[in-house]
Amino acid sequence: MKGTFQIATMFGIPVKIHWSFFLLPAWAVGSSVYNGMSWTSAGWFFVYILTLFLCVLLHEFGHILMARRFGVGTQDVILTPIGGMARLHRMPEKPKNEFAVSIAGPLVNVGIAALLSPSLLYFPMQDLLALEDVNLIFDGPQFFIRILIIANLVLVGFNLIPAFPLDGGRMLRAGLSFKLGRRRGTRIAAIIGKILAVGMLVAGYYLASPSFVLIGVFVFVMATIEYKAIATEDVLKNTPVSEVINYDFTKVYDTTPMSEVLRQYSMGAAKDFVVITAEHLPLGMLSQKEIEQALHADDLEALAGEYFLPLPGYLQKEMTLHQAEALIKRARKTLLPVLSNGVVIGCLSRKSITHYMHFKRRMMTWRKITNRQ
Numbered sequence: 080m081k082g083t084f085q086i087a088t089m090f091g092i093p094v095k096i097h098w099s100f101f102l103l104p105a106w107a108v109g110s111s112v113y114n115g116m117s118w119t120s121a122g123w124f125f126v127y128i129l130t131l132f133l134c135v136l137l138h139e140f141g142h143i144l145m146a147r148r149f150g151v152g153t154q155d156v157i158l159t160p161i162g163g164m165a166r167l168h169r170m171p172e173k174p175k176n177e178f179a180v181s182i183a184g185p186l187v188n189v190g191i192a193a194l195l196s197p198s199l200l201y202f203p204m205q206d207l208l209a210l211e212d213v214n215l216i217f218d219g220p221q222f223f224i225r226i227l228i229i230a231n232l233v234l235v236g237f238n239l240i241p242a243f244p245l246d247g248g249r250m251l252r253a254g255l256s257f258k259l260g261r262r263r264g265t266r267i268a269a270i271i272g273k274i275l276a277v278g279m280l281v282a283g284y285y286l287a288s289p290s291f292v293l294i295g296v297f298v299f300v301m302a303t304i305e306y307k308a309i310a311t312e313d314v315l316k317n318t319p320v321s322e323v324i325n326y327d328f329t330k331v332y333d334t335t336p337m338s339e340v341l342r343q344y345s346m347g348a349a350k351d352f353v354v355i356t357a358e359h360l361p362l363g364m365l366s367q368k369e370i371e372q373a374l375h376a377d378d379l380e381a382l383a384g385e386y387f388l389p390l391p392g393y394l395q396k397e398m399t400l401h402q403a404e405a406l407i408k409r410a411r412k413t414l415l416p417v418l419s420n421g422v423v424i425g426c427l428s429r430k431s432i433t434h435y436m437h438f439k440r441r442m443m444t445w446r447k448i449t450n451r452q
């Protein structure tokens with residue numbers, strides 16, 4: 080994400096901060112002082128905001144460490160003024176595991192609140208509610224801890240709202256998926272999320288609260304995105320590579336001289352060449368980089384067999400597009416050769432998968448329209 084920088088590494092995961100993160104404490108403390116808060120209280124207020132963000136960070140690590148138990152890694156955690164965001168590589172697909180990963184975050188905040196609660200014996204909550212002067216709330220750690228307990232419980236409540244992308248939305252989807260399958264589960268969870276979003280918008284209007292309106296719009300958009308992503312995944316999982324395979328790919332033999340590869344490359348025949356043996360067994364690929372290498376070294380008499388780059392993996396005709404996409408991504412390639420019985424029969428590129436999905440989506444919309452008539 081642009082505008083972020085790393086501040087720490089926790090459990091091997093980079094913790095990053097978006098520059099706008101600092102706007103919130105600066106604004107909160109600044110405006111409080113402007114409105115008459117003492118500098119001492121402002122100091123405590125500042126510490127309170129930072130502690131609150133630490134609670135948010137621990138919440139995210141609840142998700143991260145639970146996901147790790149199911150073999151799912153995390154790219155990084157980003158802190159923004161509106162909260163934390165753990166970027167998991169994926170969501171576990173088993174409903175039980177998704178439920179566990181989603182609930183782990185709020186459970187961390189329940190844990191923090193529980194750990195702090197013994198302090199209530201010495202500093203009863205009523206004292207806090209009876210306070211009238213805002214200066215006194217942050218007049219020392221005793222009130223500060225109580226606010227922190229409340230804040231953690233508010234975090235739990237907010238995150239349990241059953242709407243994407245909040246934890247509650249994922250828990251609802253996981254629960255529905257048990258019985259209905261992931262696609263229908265997501266669809267119903269998305270509809271419930273949208274109804275809630277409209278409710279927030281209406282409430283925001285009547286309460287004249289811009290934050291309600293903002294969250295409402297956000298939740299509405301996210302529900303749509305989440306359902307689309309799952310529907311796409313569903314198609315990818317049910318389409319074999321053989322349906323999208325490109326048989327018209329550019330192959331060269333290992334005995335082909337690089338001058339010939341360059342000739343075809345310069346004509347725009349292809350950007351990537353599959354290098355095969357005379358028996359059509361795959362060896363690897365030649366891309367722009369290798370071709371230019373041969374050109375710069377003035378080594379065009381060399382054979383393709385000397386310049387090709389071995390591939391970390393190949394696609395099989397029977398694989399699903401979902402598996403194929405993951406393999407191409409992992410190999411950091413734009414395309415990979417497709418094998419059938421060990422022989423190269425074609426190629427599949429990320430671009431053609433995207434194209435196919437685009438086409439599928441248009442087909443689905445078109446079918447919906449014609450069915451209605």
Ligand SMILES: [Zn+2]
Pocket residue numbers: 138139142184185238246
């Ligand atoms: Zn969460």
